[in-house]
Amino acid sequence: MKKISDIWLNRFKTASSVAVLTGAGISAESGVPTFRGEDGLWKKFRPEELANFDAFLKNPELVWEWYNYRRKLIEEVKPNPGHFALAELEKRVHSFSLITQNVDDLHRKAGSQNIIELHGNILRNRCLSCGRVSGSADMDFSEGVPKCPQCGGRLRPDVVWFGEMLPEEAIQKAYAAAETCDIFMVLGTSAVVYPASALPEIAFRKGAFIVEINPEATPVTAYAHVSLRGKTGELLPEIVRKLTAGTEND
Numbered sequence: 001m002k003k004i005s006d007i008w009l010n011r012f013k014t015a016s017s018v019a020v021l022t023g024a025g026i027s028a029e030s031g032v033p034t035f036r037g038e039d040g041l042w043k044k045f046r047p048e049e050l051a052n053f054d055a056f057l058k059n060p061e062l063v064w065e066w067y068n069y070r071r072k073l074i075e076e077v078k079p080n081p082g083h084f085a086l087a088e089l090e091k092r093v094h095s096f097s098l099i100t101q102n103v104d105d106l107h108r109k110a111g112s113q114n115i116i117e118l119h120g121n122i123l124r125n126r127c128l129s130c131g132r133v134s135g136s137a138d139m140d141f142s143e144g145v146p147k148c149p150q151c152g153g154r155l156r157p158d159v160v161w162f163g164e165m166l167p168e169e170a171i172q173k174a175y176a177a178a179e180t181c182d183i184f185m186v187l188g189t190s191a192v193v194y195p196a197s198a199l200p201e202i203a204f205r206k207g208a209f210i211v212e213i214n215p216e217a218t219p220v221t222a223y224a225h226v227s228l229r230g231k232t233g234e235l236l237p238e239i240v241r242k243l244t245a246g247t248e249n250d
Contacts, residue, residue, distance in 0.1 A: 004238055008226050011183060011209050012243055017095040019181035020086060021174075021199055022232075025188020025214060027102045029233040030080045033073060052162045060145045060154065067157045071122060071136065074104050082187070082232035083110035085240045090114065092243060097177035101189060101196055103159050116173045118166050118196055120159035129153025171195060178202040186212045187232045191220045200224075 012018070024032075045066070049055060056063045087110045090096040098115045100107055103122040107115050125134050127148035139146045139155070146155045160166055174196075178184060184203035191197045200220050204210050212224040213232050221227045228235050 004228070004235070004242060006242075008209070008211070009239070009242055012089075012093070012239075015093060015182035015209075017097075017177075017181045018089070018093045018183045018185065019097045019177040019199075019203065019208075020099060020185040020187060021189060021191075021196060022086075022098065022100045022102060022107070022187045023189025023191075023196075024102065026080070026082050026232045027077075027104050027106060028188070029082060029231055030077050030104075030106060032077050032102075032104050032106070048162050051159070053164065056156060056161075060156075064141070064145060064157075067122065068141075074122060077104065077106070079106045079110035080233040082234075082236045083107055083112070085232075085236035086187075087111035087113075088240050089236075089243075095181075097173070097181070099174045099177060099196070099199065101193070116170050116177070118160070118170050118174060120157075120167070122157060122159055124158035125155040126158040127151060127153045127155055133158055166195065174199055175202065178208075179206050181206075181208050184208040184210050186210065186214070186218075186220045186224070187236070188214060189218070190214075190216075191218045 050063050050066050083106050086098060086107065090098070090112055096114055098107055098112050099118060100115060101118050103117070103119050105121055105123050123136055125136060125139065125146070127150065130148060130151040130153055132148055132150050134149065147153065148155055178199040179202055181203055184200055186200050191200060200210055204223050210220065210224040212218065212220045212227040213230065213235050215229060215231065
């Protein structure tokens with residue numbers, strides 16, 4: 001582990017482009033559950049059994065019941081200091097891309113702007129017929145599966161299910177950010193699930209300075225220029241504080 005030192009913090013002051021990859025770790029610090037069936041009915045199911053297209057075709061009411069349960073839990077969760085620190089960091093960098101594997105919308109709630117959602121967003125819906133993306137405010141479950149207000153087609157949660165490809169636009173933006181950034185940060189993710197796991201490697205090969213924050217070592221640790229063991233909610237605010245207040249000796 002390396003300390004938050006002035007030497008590498010100075011790189012943030014001169015960087016014109018920063019890309020960030022976040023994973024479940026930063027959301028876990030806000031209390032976002034992992035949805036491994038710890039409550040009631042959902043003990044009977046594994047996420048893989050519900051978060052896939054075949055399950056939706058077979059029993060869309062059950063899948064929607066599960067996602068509404070998840071949404072209710074997520075809507076009660078608030079961003080933590082790590083989320084807010086990233087939103088503040090974005091204001092201080094000319095080009096900033098926040099690539100997230102999380103679907104909980106906490107980065108947006110914290111004020112981040114340029115967010116690339118690799119796995120979608122659980123608070124959004126997508127029409128199976130016309131592809132229209134909508135929010136959940138006007139959803140109607142009175143007749144079972146909610147319908148698209150535009151074409152009447154069936155709505156599904158706008159998330160990537162098991163066996164589905166990541167959104168092409170999102171992954172291309174993520175690759176572009178990794179290839180062009182001066183600094184690439186890997187935060188709260190094990191970095192083992194492809195294609196997200198390839199992003200820090202791409203950035204490293206292109207000459208980016210790699211900063212990792214995670215409680216445990218990951219495959220990124222082997223080539224990261226800085227690898228900090230700890231929570232993003234504690235270390236990110238400290239990084240931003242030092243950048244804001246000026247360098248301090250460690």
